[in-house]
Amino acid sequence: MKDFFSSVKFKVLLVVLVLLAGVMTYAAANDRLTAAPQELLGAAMVPLQRITAGISSAVEGFVDKYVRIDQIIAENEELTAENAALREQMVDYDLIKREVEQLRQAWEIKEEFPDRQIVNANVIGRDPLEKYYAFTIDKGSRHGIEVKDCVITASGIVGRVIEVGPNYAKVATILDPSVSVGCMVSRTGDIGLVGGDGALAMDKYCAMTLLPRDTLAAAGDEVITTGEGGVFPKQLAVGRVVEVKLEPSGKSMVAVIEPYEDIESVRTVMVITEFTE
Protein backbone atom coordinates (compact mmCIF):
# COMPACT_ATOMS: atom_id res chain seq x y z
CA MET A 1 0.00 0.00 0.00
CA LYS A 2 2.89 2.38 0.76
CA ASP A 3 4.12 1.86 -2.80
CA PHE A 4 0.72 2.89 -4.11
CA PHE A 5 0.97 6.37 -2.60
CA SER A 6 4.14 7.03 -4.58
CA SER A 7 2.82 5.51 -7.80
CA VAL A 8 1.48 7.24 -10.95
CA LYS A 9 -1.96 5.75 -10.27
CA PHE A 10 -2.23 7.64 -7.00
CA LYS A 11 -1.26 10.87 -8.79
CA VAL A 12 -3.98 10.19 -11.37
CA LEU A 13 -6.52 9.81 -8.56
CA LEU A 14 -5.35 13.11 -7.06
CA VAL A 15 -5.80 14.84 -10.44
CA VAL A 16 -9.36 13.40 -10.71
CA LEU A 17 -10.08 14.60 -7.19
CA VAL A 18 -8.83 18.11 -7.98
CA LEU A 19 -10.90 18.14 -11.19
CA LEU A 20 -14.04 17.11 -9.30
CA ALA A 21 -13.39 19.76 -6.66
CA GLY A 22 -12.93 22.31 -9.47
CA VAL A 23 -16.21 21.29 -11.13
CA MET A 24 -17.99 21.52 -7.77
CA THR A 25 -16.51 24.95 -7.04
CA TYR A 26 -17.42 26.21 -10.52
CA ALA A 27 -21.01 24.95 -10.19
CA ALA A 28 -21.40 26.39 -6.70
CA ALA A 29 -19.82 29.74 -7.64
CA ASN A 30 -22.19 30.12 -10.60
CA ASP A 31 -25.23 29.22 -8.49
CA ARG A 32 -25.89 26.12 -10.58
CA LEU A 33 -26.31 22.49 -9.67
CA THR A 34 -24.44 21.08 -12.63
CA ALA A 35 -21.43 22.07 -14.68
CA ALA A 36 -21.30 21.76 -18.48
CA PRO A 37 -19.80 18.22 -18.73
CA GLN A 38 -22.34 16.89 -16.29
CA GLU A 39 -25.15 18.70 -18.12
CA LEU A 40 -24.16 16.79 -21.27
CA LEU A 41 -24.11 13.52 -19.33
CA GLY A 42 -27.56 14.30 -17.94
CA ALA A 43 -28.87 15.14 -21.41
CA ALA A 44 -27.51 11.86 -22.79
CA MET A 45 -29.38 9.93 -20.12
CA VAL A 46 -32.78 11.51 -20.87
CA PRO A 47 -33.79 9.22 -23.80
CA LEU A 48 -33.00 6.13 -21.67
CA GLN A 49 -34.88 7.58 -18.70
CA ARG A 50 -37.87 8.30 -20.94
CA ILE A 51 -37.95 4.64 -22.01
CA THR A 52 -37.67 3.26 -18.46
CA ALA A 53 -40.31 5.72 -17.17
CA GLY A 54 -42.62 4.57 -19.99
CA ILE A 55 -42.02 0.90 -19.15
CA SER A 56 -42.61 1.57 -15.45
CA SER A 57 -45.86 3.37 -16.24
CA ALA A 58 -47.02 0.56 -18.54
CA VAL A 59 -46.21 -2.12 -15.95
CA GLU A 60 -48.12 -0.15 -13.32
CA GLY A 61 -51.12 0.03 -15.65
CA PHE A 62 -50.81 -3.67 -16.37
CA VAL A 63 -50.83 -4.55 -12.68
CA ASP A 64 -53.92 -2.38 -12.13
CA LYS A 65 -55.70 -4.16 -14.94
CA TYR A 66 -54.65 -7.53 -13.57
CA VAL A 67 -56.25 -6.81 -10.21
CA ARG A 68 -59.45 -5.64 -11.85
CA ILE A 69 -59.59 -8.66 -14.15
CA ASP A 70 -59.20 -10.89 -11.11
CA GLN A 71 -62.37 -9.38 -9.72
CA ILE A 72 -64.16 -9.90 -13.01
CA ILE A 73 -63.04 -13.54 -13.10
CA ALA A 74 -64.62 -14.07 -9.70
CA GLU A 75 -67.89 -12.58 -10.99
CA ASN A 76 -67.98 -14.09 -14.44
CA GLU A 77 -65.55 -16.87 -15.28
CA GLU A 78 -66.58 -17.39 -18.90
CA LEU A 79 -65.25 -13.91 -19.82
CA THR A 80 -61.70 -14.67 -18.64
CA ALA A 81 -60.22 -15.51 -22.02
CA GLU A 82 -61.70 -12.48 -23.70
CA ASN A 83 -60.59 -10.19 -20.89
CA ALA A 84 -57.03 -11.53 -20.98
CA ALA A 85 -56.85 -10.72 -24.69
CA LEU A 86 -58.20 -7.26 -24.10
CA ARG A 87 -55.89 -6.58 -21.17
CA GLU A 88 -52.81 -5.69 -23.20
CA GLN A 89 -54.85 -3.47 -25.49
CA MET A 90 -56.27 -1.73 -22.46
CA VAL A 91 -52.79 -0.80 -21.24
CA ASP A 92 -52.11 0.97 -24.54
CA TYR A 93 -55.56 2.52 -24.43
CA ASP A 94 -54.99 3.87 -20.92
CA LEU A 95 -51.69 5.42 -21.92
CA ILE A 96 -53.27 7.09 -24.94
CA LYS A 97 -56.26 8.17 -22.86
CA ARG A 98 -54.00 9.76 -20.28
CA GLU A 99 -52.12 11.62 -22.99
CA VAL A 100 -55.34 12.83 -24.64
CA GLU A 101 -56.68 13.94 -21.26
CA GLN A 102 -53.48 15.87 -20.61
CA LEU A 103 -53.66 17.59 -24.00
CA ARG A 104 -57.34 18.37 -23.43
CA GLN A 105 -56.58 19.99 -20.08
CA ALA A 106 -53.73 21.99 -21.59
CA TRP A 107 -56.09 23.10 -24.37
CA GLU A 108 -58.73 24.20 -21.84
CA ILE A 109 -56.18 26.30 -19.98
CA LYS A 110 -54.99 27.72 -23.27
CA GLU A 111 -58.58 28.62 -24.21
CA GLU A 112 -59.20 30.28 -20.86
CA PHE A 113 -55.86 32.08 -20.68
CA PRO A 114 -54.63 32.58 -24.27
CA ASP A 115 -51.58 34.55 -23.09
CA ARG A 116 -50.11 31.51 -21.30
CA GLN A 117 -47.57 29.43 -23.19
CA ILE A 118 -47.73 25.85 -21.96
CA VAL A 119 -45.31 22.97 -22.49
CA ASN A 120 -46.54 19.45 -21.64
CA ALA A 121 -43.94 17.21 -20.00
CA ASN A 122 -43.58 13.74 -18.51
CA VAL A 123 -41.90 12.99 -15.19
CA ILE A 124 -38.92 10.78 -16.03
CA GLY A 125 -36.83 10.81 -12.88
CA ARG A 126 -37.19 10.78 -9.11
CA ASP A 127 -34.23 10.19 -6.81
CA PRO A 128 -34.45 8.28 -3.50
CA LEU A 129 -32.80 11.20 -1.70
CA GLU A 130 -35.49 13.70 -2.59
CA LYS A 131 -37.31 14.31 0.68
CA TYR A 132 -39.60 16.90 -0.90
CA TYR A 133 -40.45 14.87 -4.03
CA ALA A 134 -38.43 16.93 -6.53
CA PHE A 135 -38.39 15.33 -9.98
CA THR A 136 -36.94 15.55 -13.50
CA ILE A 137 -39.09 16.19 -16.59
CA ASP A 138 -38.35 15.32 -20.21
CA LYS A 139 -38.47 18.88 -21.58
CA GLY A 140 -35.78 21.54 -21.26
CA SER A 141 -34.32 24.73 -22.72
CA ARG A 142 -34.89 23.45 -26.28
CA HIS A 143 -38.62 23.58 -25.53
CA GLY A 144 -38.50 27.08 -24.10
CA ILE A 145 -38.32 26.12 -20.42
CA GLU A 146 -36.32 28.38 -18.12
CA VAL A 147 -35.34 28.37 -14.45
CA LYS A 148 -38.20 29.59 -12.20
CA ASP A 149 -40.92 28.61 -14.69
CA CYS A 150 -44.11 27.52 -12.99
CA VAL A 151 -45.09 23.82 -13.10
CA ILE A 152 -48.76 22.86 -12.81
CA THR A 153 -51.29 20.15 -13.56
CA ALA A 154 -55.00 20.51 -14.25
CA SER A 155 -55.58 20.05 -10.49
CA GLY A 156 -53.24 22.75 -9.26
CA ILE A 157 -49.69 24.00 -8.94
CA VAL A 158 -46.88 21.50 -8.43
CA GLY A 159 -43.71 23.56 -8.12
CA ARG A 160 -41.14 25.50 -10.10
CA VAL A 161 -38.17 24.74 -12.34
CA ILE A 162 -34.81 24.96 -10.55
CA GLU A 163 -32.39 23.65 -13.18
CA VAL A 164 -32.62 23.35 -16.97
CA GLY A 165 -30.65 21.22 -19.41
CA PRO A 166 -31.19 21.05 -23.17
CA ASN A 167 -33.77 18.24 -22.96
CA TYR A 168 -34.53 17.96 -19.26
CA ALA A 169 -35.42 20.15 -16.30
CA LYS A 170 -35.47 19.65 -12.56
CA VAL A 171 -38.53 20.73 -10.63
CA ALA A 172 -38.71 21.61 -6.93
CA THR A 173 -42.21 21.02 -5.56
CA ILE A 174 -44.27 23.30 -3.33
CA LEU A 175 -43.50 20.88 -0.47
CA ASP A 176 -39.88 22.11 -0.60
CA PRO A 177 -39.13 24.82 2.00
CA SER A 178 -37.07 26.71 -0.60
CA VAL A 179 -40.19 27.32 -2.72
CA SER A 180 -42.65 30.04 -1.71
CA VAL A 181 -45.66 31.29 -3.62
CA GLY A 182 -47.78 34.36 -2.99
CA CYS A 183 -51.29 33.02 -2.30
CA MET A 184 -54.72 34.04 -1.11
CA VAL A 185 -57.52 32.27 0.72
CA SER A 186 -60.22 32.69 -1.93
CA ARG A 187 -63.17 33.00 0.51
CA THR A 188 -61.68 35.55 2.91
CA GLY A 189 -59.13 37.28 0.68
CA ASP A 190 -56.37 36.81 3.27
CA ILE A 191 -52.93 36.87 1.70
CA GLY A 192 -49.94 34.79 2.74
CA LEU A 193 -46.99 32.79 1.48
CA VAL A 194 -47.44 29.11 0.64
CA GLY A 195 -44.31 26.99 0.82
CA GLY A 196 -42.85 23.79 2.14
CA ASP A 197 -42.30 22.97 5.76
CA GLY A 198 -39.86 20.27 6.84
CA ALA A 199 -42.24 18.63 9.29
CA LEU A 200 -45.43 18.97 7.21
CA ALA A 201 -43.81 17.75 3.99
CA MET A 202 -43.66 14.18 5.30
CA ASP A 203 -47.46 14.13 5.31
CA LYS A 204 -47.48 15.84 1.91
CA TYR A 205 -48.84 19.10 3.32
CA CYS A 206 -47.40 22.59 2.92
CA ALA A 207 -47.79 25.73 5.02
CA MET A 208 -49.36 29.11 4.35
CA THR A 209 -47.53 31.58 6.55
CA LEU A 210 -47.92 35.29 7.36
CA LEU A 211 -51.71 35.13 7.63
CA PRO A 212 -53.13 37.95 9.79
CA ARG A 213 -53.96 37.04 13.38
CA ASP A 214 -57.63 37.91 12.83
CA THR A 215 -57.96 35.73 9.73
CA LEU A 216 -61.32 34.07 9.18
CA ALA A 217 -59.77 31.31 7.07
CA ALA A 218 -60.95 27.87 8.15
CA ALA A 219 -60.56 24.22 7.23
CA GLY A 220 -61.95 23.51 3.77
CA ASP A 221 -61.20 26.95 2.28
CA GLU A 222 -59.59 27.02 -1.13
CA VAL A 223 -56.17 28.62 -1.66
CA ILE A 224 -55.21 30.22 -4.98
CA THR A 225 -52.19 32.14 -6.28
CA THR A 226 -52.17 35.95 -6.26
CA GLY A 227 -49.67 36.41 -9.07
CA GLU A 228 -47.46 38.56 -6.81
CA GLY A 229 -43.76 38.18 -7.55
CA GLY A 230 -44.32 37.33 -11.19
CA VAL A 231 -43.27 33.67 -10.97
CA PHE A 232 -46.73 32.11 -10.78
CA PRO A 233 -49.72 33.48 -12.72
CA LYS A 234 -52.69 34.52 -10.61
CA GLN A 235 -55.75 32.38 -9.82
CA LEU A 236 -54.05 29.02 -10.05
CA ALA A 237 -55.51 26.48 -7.64
CA VAL A 238 -53.04 25.49 -4.92
CA GLY A 239 -54.86 23.41 -2.33
CA ARG A 240 -57.31 23.25 0.52
CA VAL A 241 -56.88 24.52 4.09
CA VAL A 242 -56.70 21.63 6.55
CA GLU A 243 -56.06 23.56 9.75
CA VAL A 244 -55.31 27.12 10.89
CA LYS A 245 -53.12 27.71 13.94
CA LEU A 246 -51.00 30.35 15.64
CA GLU A 247 -47.39 30.59 14.50
CA PRO A 248 -44.79 29.77 17.20
CA SER A 249 -43.77 33.47 17.32
CA GLY A 250 -47.40 34.39 18.04
CA LYS A 251 -47.31 37.27 15.55
CA SER A 252 -49.35 35.70 12.77
CA MET A 253 -51.34 32.60 11.82
CA VAL A 254 -50.24 29.67 9.74
CA ALA A 255 -52.52 27.43 7.70
CA VAL A 256 -51.74 23.81 6.88
CA ILE A 257 -52.51 23.29 3.19
CA GLU A 258 -53.22 20.02 1.39
CA PRO A 259 -52.19 20.51 -2.27
CA TYR A 260 -54.82 19.48 -4.81
CA GLU A 261 -52.27 17.52 -6.79
CA ASP A 262 -50.77 14.31 -5.38
CA ILE A 263 -47.19 15.51 -5.71
CA GLU A 264 -45.54 12.20 -4.83
CA SER A 265 -47.08 10.32 -7.76
CA VAL A 266 -47.62 12.96 -10.43
CA ARG A 267 -46.56 11.59 -13.84
CA THR A 268 -47.43 14.35 -16.31
CA VAL A 269 -47.17 18.09 -15.79
CA MET A 270 -47.51 21.38 -17.67
CA VAL A 271 -44.86 24.09 -17.58
CA ILE A 272 -46.04 27.68 -18.05
CA THR A 273 -43.19 29.26 -19.97
CA GLU A 274 -44.83 32.63 -20.61
CA PHE A 275 -47.73 34.67 -19.28
CA THR A 276 -48.62 38.36 -19.23
CA GLU A 277 -50.77 38.84 -16.10
Next chain:
Amino acid sequence: MDSQKLALLRAGRQLCYAALLVGCYLMQTTPGFLTFFGAKPIFLLPLALAIAAREGVFPGALWGAAAGLLWDISSGRTSGFFAIQLMAICFGVAALVALYLRGSAANGLLLCAGAGLLLLGNDLLFHYLLHGYTGVGALFLRSSLPTLILTLIVCLPLRWLVNRIADRFDRALDAFGE
Protein backbone atom coordinates in the same frame (compact mmCIF):
# COMPACT_ATOMS: atom_id res chain seq x y z
CA MET B 1 -3.18 -11.55 -31.61
CA ASP B 2 -3.08 -12.63 -27.97
CA SER B 3 -2.34 -9.12 -26.78
CA GLN B 4 -5.33 -7.87 -28.78
CA LYS B 5 -7.57 -10.46 -27.12
CA LEU B 6 -6.20 -9.52 -23.71
CA ALA B 7 -6.91 -5.84 -24.35
CA LEU B 8 -10.42 -6.74 -25.52
CA LEU B 9 -11.04 -8.80 -22.38
CA ARG B 10 -9.89 -5.98 -20.13
CA ALA B 11 -12.03 -3.46 -22.03
CA GLY B 12 -14.97 -5.89 -21.94
CA ARG B 13 -14.78 -6.09 -18.16
CA GLN B 14 -14.90 -2.29 -17.83
CA LEU B 15 -17.70 -2.07 -20.41
CA CYS B 16 -19.76 -4.54 -18.37
CA TYR B 17 -19.27 -2.36 -15.30
CA ALA B 18 -20.22 0.73 -17.32
CA ALA B 19 -23.41 -0.97 -18.54
CA LEU B 20 -24.22 -1.98 -14.98
CA LEU B 21 -23.66 1.60 -13.85
CA VAL B 22 -26.05 3.01 -16.46
CA GLY B 23 -28.60 0.30 -15.59
CA CYS B 24 -28.36 1.18 -11.89
CA TYR B 25 -28.74 4.90 -12.67
CA LEU B 26 -31.90 4.20 -14.68
CA MET B 27 -33.36 1.95 -11.97
CA GLN B 28 -32.56 4.55 -9.33
CA THR B 29 -34.30 7.38 -11.20
CA THR B 30 -37.29 5.54 -12.74
CA PRO B 31 -40.40 6.96 -11.03
CA GLY B 32 -42.23 4.32 -9.00
CA PHE B 33 -39.66 1.55 -9.55
CA LEU B 34 -39.18 -0.51 -6.35
CA THR B 35 -40.82 2.23 -4.30
CA PHE B 36 -42.19 1.04 -0.97
CA PHE B 37 -44.08 3.50 1.25
CA GLY B 38 -42.42 6.41 -0.50
CA ALA B 39 -38.83 5.09 -0.13
CA LYS B 40 -36.72 3.55 -2.87
CA PRO B 41 -33.23 2.04 -2.85
CA ILE B 42 -30.00 3.68 -3.95
CA PHE B 43 -28.44 1.40 -6.57
CA LEU B 44 -25.29 3.37 -7.40
CA LEU B 45 -23.76 3.18 -3.92
CA PRO B 46 -23.70 -0.63 -3.46
CA LEU B 47 -22.58 -1.07 -7.08
CA ALA B 48 -19.61 1.28 -6.63
CA LEU B 49 -18.68 -0.42 -3.34
CA ALA B 50 -18.91 -3.90 -4.88
CA ILE B 51 -16.67 -2.88 -7.78
CA ALA B 52 -14.18 -1.22 -5.40
CA ALA B 53 -14.04 -4.28 -3.13
CA ARG B 54 -13.41 -6.52 -6.10
CA GLU B 55 -11.14 -4.41 -8.32
CA GLY B 56 -8.83 -2.62 -5.86
CA VAL B 57 -8.05 0.97 -4.94
CA PHE B 58 -7.32 2.57 -8.33
CA PRO B 59 -10.21 1.27 -10.46
CA GLY B 60 -12.42 1.29 -7.36
CA ALA B 61 -11.86 4.99 -6.74
CA LEU B 62 -12.44 5.86 -10.39
CA TRP B 63 -15.67 3.84 -10.57
CA GLY B 64 -16.71 5.47 -7.29
CA ALA B 65 -16.21 8.92 -8.84
CA ALA B 66 -18.22 7.91 -11.93
CA ALA B 67 -21.09 6.52 -9.84
CA GLY B 68 -21.00 9.67 -7.70
CA LEU B 69 -21.24 11.93 -10.75
CA LEU B 70 -24.34 10.07 -11.93
CA TRP B 71 -25.81 10.25 -8.44
CA ASP B 72 -25.17 14.03 -8.43
CA ILE B 73 -27.22 14.31 -11.62
CA SER B 74 -30.12 12.20 -10.38
CA SER B 75 -30.33 13.77 -6.94
CA GLY B 76 -29.93 17.37 -8.11
CA ARG B 77 -27.04 18.05 -5.74
CA THR B 78 -24.14 20.33 -6.67
CA SER B 79 -21.80 18.54 -9.09
CA GLY B 80 -19.10 16.69 -7.22
CA PHE B 81 -20.90 16.41 -3.89
CA PHE B 82 -21.36 12.66 -4.11
CA ALA B 83 -18.56 12.12 -6.65
CA ILE B 84 -15.84 13.25 -4.24
CA GLN B 85 -17.33 11.42 -1.26
CA LEU B 86 -17.91 8.18 -3.14
CA MET B 87 -14.42 8.32 -4.65
CA ALA B 88 -12.89 8.60 -1.18
CA ILE B 89 -15.18 5.94 0.29
CA CYS B 90 -14.49 3.47 -2.53
CA PHE B 91 -10.76 4.08 -2.13
CA GLY B 92 -11.08 3.37 1.60
CA VAL B 93 -13.25 0.29 1.10
CA ALA B 94 -10.88 -1.18 -1.50
CA ALA B 95 -7.91 -0.56 0.82
CA LEU B 96 -9.76 -2.13 3.76
CA VAL B 97 -10.64 -5.23 1.74
CA ALA B 98 -7.09 -5.49 0.40
CA LEU B 99 -5.42 -5.13 3.80
CA TYR B 100 -7.74 -6.13 6.63
CA LEU B 101 -11.13 -7.54 5.65
CA ARG B 102 -12.30 -10.66 3.87
CA GLY B 103 -14.43 -9.92 0.82
CA SER B 104 -17.42 -11.76 2.30
CA ALA B 105 -21.10 -10.87 1.83
CA ALA B 106 -21.46 -9.94 5.53
CA ASN B 107 -18.53 -7.52 5.30
CA GLY B 108 -20.00 -6.14 2.09
CA LEU B 109 -23.29 -5.45 3.86
CA LEU B 110 -21.55 -3.81 6.82
CA LEU B 111 -19.44 -1.60 4.58
CA CYS B 112 -22.52 -0.64 2.56
CA ALA B 113 -24.44 0.21 5.74
CA GLY B 114 -21.55 2.31 7.05
CA ALA B 115 -21.03 4.14 3.76
CA GLY B 116 -24.77 4.65 3.35
CA LEU B 117 -25.12 6.13 6.82
CA LEU B 118 -22.20 8.47 6.17
CA LEU B 119 -23.50 9.65 2.79
CA LEU B 120 -27.14 10.00 3.85
CA GLY B 121 -26.04 11.76 7.04
CA ASN B 122 -23.88 14.19 5.07
CA ASP B 123 -26.74 14.82 2.65
CA LEU B 124 -29.09 15.65 5.52
CA LEU B 125 -26.43 17.84 7.14
CA PHE B 126 -25.51 19.87 4.06
CA HIS B 127 -28.87 20.04 2.29
CA TYR B 128 -31.39 20.16 5.13
CA LEU B 129 -29.89 20.86 8.57
CA LEU B 130 -27.56 23.69 7.49
CA HIS B 131 -30.43 25.27 5.52
CA GLY B 132 -32.37 25.48 8.77
CA TYR B 133 -35.17 23.16 7.71
CA THR B 134 -37.28 21.74 10.50
CA GLY B 135 -38.02 18.06 11.18
CA VAL B 136 -34.64 16.75 10.01
CA GLY B 137 -34.61 14.00 12.69
CA ALA B 138 -38.00 12.78 11.53
CA LEU B 139 -36.81 12.95 7.92
CA PHE B 140 -33.91 10.69 8.82
CA LEU B 141 -36.19 8.17 10.51
CA ARG B 142 -38.99 8.21 7.97
CA SER B 143 -37.06 8.69 4.74
CA SER B 144 -33.30 8.11 5.03
CA LEU B 145 -33.49 4.96 7.16
CA PRO B 146 -36.02 3.11 4.92
CA THR B 147 -33.89 4.14 1.91
CA LEU B 148 -30.82 2.65 3.60
CA ILE B 149 -32.63 -0.61 4.44
CA LEU B 150 -33.83 -0.98 0.83
CA THR B 151 -30.29 -0.19 -0.36
CA LEU B 152 -28.92 -3.01 1.81
CA ILE B 153 -31.46 -5.38 0.25
CA VAL B 154 -30.31 -4.57 -3.30
CA CYS B 155 -26.66 -4.66 -2.16
CA LEU B 156 -26.46 -8.46 -2.22
CA PRO B 157 -27.70 -9.10 -5.78
CA LEU B 158 -25.52 -6.27 -7.11
CA ARG B 159 -22.49 -7.69 -5.30
CA TRP B 160 -23.26 -11.12 -6.75
CA LEU B 161 -23.54 -9.63 -10.25
CA VAL B 162 -20.22 -7.78 -9.97
CA ASN B 163 -18.47 -10.89 -8.64
CA ARG B 164 -19.92 -12.97 -11.45
CA ILE B 165 -18.70 -10.53 -14.10
CA ALA B 166 -15.26 -10.32 -12.46
CA ASP B 167 -14.99 -14.14 -12.07
CA ARG B 168 -15.88 -14.73 -15.70
CA PHE B 169 -13.26 -12.26 -16.96
CA ASP B 170 -10.69 -13.57 -14.43
CA ARG B 171 -11.16 -17.08 -15.77
CA ALA B 172 -10.78 -15.87 -19.34
CA LEU B 173 -7.62 -13.94 -18.39
CA ASP B 174 -6.26 -17.00 -16.55
CA ALA B 175 -6.60 -18.94 -19.75
CA PHE B 176 -4.10 -16.50 -21.27
CA GLY B 177 -1.76 -17.06 -18.34
CA GLU B 178 -2.40 -13.57 -16.91
